[in-house]
Amino acid sequence: MKKVISVLIIFVLVSCGAKKTSGPNALYEILTEQSDGGGNIKFFEILTEPNEIKMLETDPLLANKMKQPDISNSNYIILNMGEKNTGGYTIGVEKVEETDKNIIITVKENSPAKDAMVMQAITYPYTVVKIHSKKEIIIK
Numbered sequence: 001m002k003k004v005i006s007v008l009i010i011f012v013l014v015s016c017g018a019k020k021t022s023g024p025n026a027l028y029e030i031l032t033e034q035s036d037g038g039g040n041i042k043f044f045e046i047l048t049e050p051n052e053i054k055m056l057e058t059d060p061l062l063a064n065k066m067k068q069p070d071i072s073n074s075n076y077i078i079l080n081m082g083e084k085n086t087g088g089y090t091i092g093v094e095k096v097e098e099t100d101k102n103i104i105i106t107v108k109e110n111s112p113a114k115d116a117m118v119m120q121a122i123t124y125p126y127t128v129v130k131i132h133s134k135k136e137i138i139i140k
Contacts, residue, residue, distance in 0.1 A: 027103070028096045031076075031128045032061045035087060038126030042082035044107065044139045048075050062128060070130065075137055077129045079107055087119030088112025092127050102136040105129075 047053050053071045056062050081091040094108035112118045131137060 027098055027132055028093065028105075029130045029132070030093065031065050031130055032059075033090065033092055033127040034061070035090065035125050036123045038080040038082070038124035040083045040124060041080070043078075043080050045078040045080070046075060046137050046139070047078070048134070052076075056128065059128075065130075073132070073134065075103075075131045075134060077105065077131065077137065077139070079127045079129065081109060081125040084123045084125065086112065087121060087123050088116055089123060089125045090127075091125050093129055096131070098133065098135070102138050103131055103133055104138045104140065105131075106140045 047056070050071050053066075053074075053076055056076060057066050079091045079093075081089055089112065090110045092108055092110075094106040096106075097104045
């Protein structure tokens, strides 16, 4: 019973899409991290152009997190894990490094443990990240 409650609590916390930063002058910010709602294929998309970025404002999870100056001063990344047969999968940022010429992002994909009790439903995990820079982005 304790395992079931623990899994449910973890699932709720992951689904909340809490805002994360790396300090007051953060290089990046997680705008949303969801266990469902992404696309059905795995892809990483870098949004740099204002017309691309403005499309994110139509998402109710992101509308209040988007500011006009951010569109011209930041890049956005959509990390989409694709279709998964159960819950318990997440995709996120492991680390972000800035060089003189670019930003290097290391993506981390998490899968549920083999013996974990997970929701038996098709999910589409995704994360949206704001990079506080207009430098070229490299995703690993």
